Amino acid sequence: MTAESNITWKANFPDSFLWAEWEDEEASVFFHRGSGETLLLNPLGAYLLKTICSEDISEEKLAQRTVRYFDLPVDEELLSAISVSLHTFEQKGLLLSSASQ
Amino acid sequence: MKPLDLKPGEIARLLRSNGLRLQIGPFAVSLRSRLRRVAEQIAFFYGDYPRIEADAFVDFHIQINNPAGLRHWVRPQAIFSFDGFKPFKPLPEDQAFAMFEWGLNWCIATTSHQFLITHAAVVAKNGQAIIFPGEPGAGKSTLCAALVSRGWQLLSDEMALIDPGDLSITPVPRPIGLKNESIAIMKNYGDETLVGPPVTDTIKGTVAHMRPPADSIVHADRDTRPGYIIFPTYSAAADSQLDKVEKTRALVRIAEQSFNYHILGREGFRTVERLVSRCPAFDLRYSQLDSAIAEIDALL
Structure with a gap:
């Protein structure tokens, strides 16, 4: 894996995270009370946010868990998708990284 | 009164x-x-x-x-x-x-933040309201005016007033705003004596209003439960077609069309979540009013 092992991610006020999900639909809707942001998330984005919401976690460990959860082969495309998602959430003020603290 | x-x-x-x-x-x-x-x-x-x-x-x-x-x-x-x-x-x-x-x-x-206020036309029949959220120009007011001309109750052509408690919709029937081509369409489709004088060169182009039905004003004190959500899109030459919209996508689209969603915060989010859980949502592409109304009638 080439995930950025030195970055740790944490949720920004996880108590303000709200979710709407339905069993027969893949996507999730996320609402952040702090920013008022409403996002339609694919399963990967939802998994990443929920995992970080439950505990602070390094990007490397998060990537390992993600490939196990979705039963996917580890490849650069997936790692890149994870990294892009995390940095997008960071820009929206939903996540904090050890690099940004 | x-x-x-x-x-x-x-x-x-x-x-x-x-x-x-x-x-x-x-x-x-x-x-x-x-x-x-x-x-x-x-x-x-x-x-x-x-x-x-x-x-x-x-x-x-x-x-x-x-x-x-x-x-x-x-x-x-x-x-x-x-x-x-x-x-x-x-x-x-x-x-x-x-x-x-x-x-x-x-x-x-x-x-009026006692309501979740969504940019939408709302009409009702048989005690069920249909909410038509939409961007300006999507064709919601034209469709709303056509439905009202065919006997549906007008709750609003501009905003759905949704009670965050029980999700009922409070009617606020007012003159229906028509723009540009829809003015002539409604004069031909409905009772042209109900359409007021057009005003040209407004920020929205030429506008005219259509008088709401007297029955809708009389019944404006009765809240109505929502039955369906339909996102209309006028598309020239399109056959009328209803396509199911996933609840997650309907939630996001209604949130985007709500004036005070962010002000209500958690309550706004949970209200839209419950609304889309209760009401099936559809996209409606249409070009002909009669066939669009037939599709909508078939839902009830």
Whole structure:
């Protein structure tokens, strides 16, 4: 894996995270009370946010868990998708990284 | 409360003096104006509305008059004020009635946070409301006017007032705003005597309003439960077609179309979540009103 092992991610006020999900639909809707942001998330984005919401976690460990959860082969495309998602959430003020603290 | 039932001259006198007080859905509105065209159009569009007592509480004190200065004499303008506050720039005087409608929308959207307010037309039949959220130009007002012309109850052509508690929709039936090509379409499709004079060169192009049905005004005190959500899109030459919309996507689209969703915060999010859980949502592409109405009728 080439995930950025030195970055740790944490949720920004996880108590303000709200979710709407339905069993027969893949996507999730996320609402952040702090920013008022409403996002339609694919399963990967939802998994990443929920995992970080439950505990602070390094990007490397998060990537390992993600490939196990979705039963996917580890490849650069997936790692890149994870990294892009995390940095997008960071820009929206939903996540904090050890690099940004 | 009794219908206004006043002669145009009496309406003009009230507008010039202490104000004409009307019950418009859940809102008590006082309007003052010295402008002749405002009096004429209020008489035409609001003649069936209930009048409220002079000492009753008023939600919105509105005035539409000429601004001070020489502009009163040269290309006269009209300006909207709400409780003495003037939120908009003046517009040409021939847009004064449209300005009242737009200004009243603004008053409701910026103050009535007991509701989740969604930019949508709402009509009802057999006790079930259909919510038509949509961007301006999507064709929701035209479809709404057509449904109303075929006997559906008008709850609103502009905003769904949704109770965050039980999700019921409070009617606020008002003149239906028509733009550009939809004016001629509705004159041909419905009763052309209900469509007021067009006003050209507004920020929205040419606009005209259609008088709401008297029955819808009479029943404006009855909240209605929502049954379906339909996102309309007018598309030239398209066959009418309803396609199911996933609840997650419907939630995001309604949130985007709601004026005070962010103000309500968690309550707004949970209200939309419950609304889309309860009401199946569809995309409707249409070009022909009759076939679009047939698709909608088939849902009930």
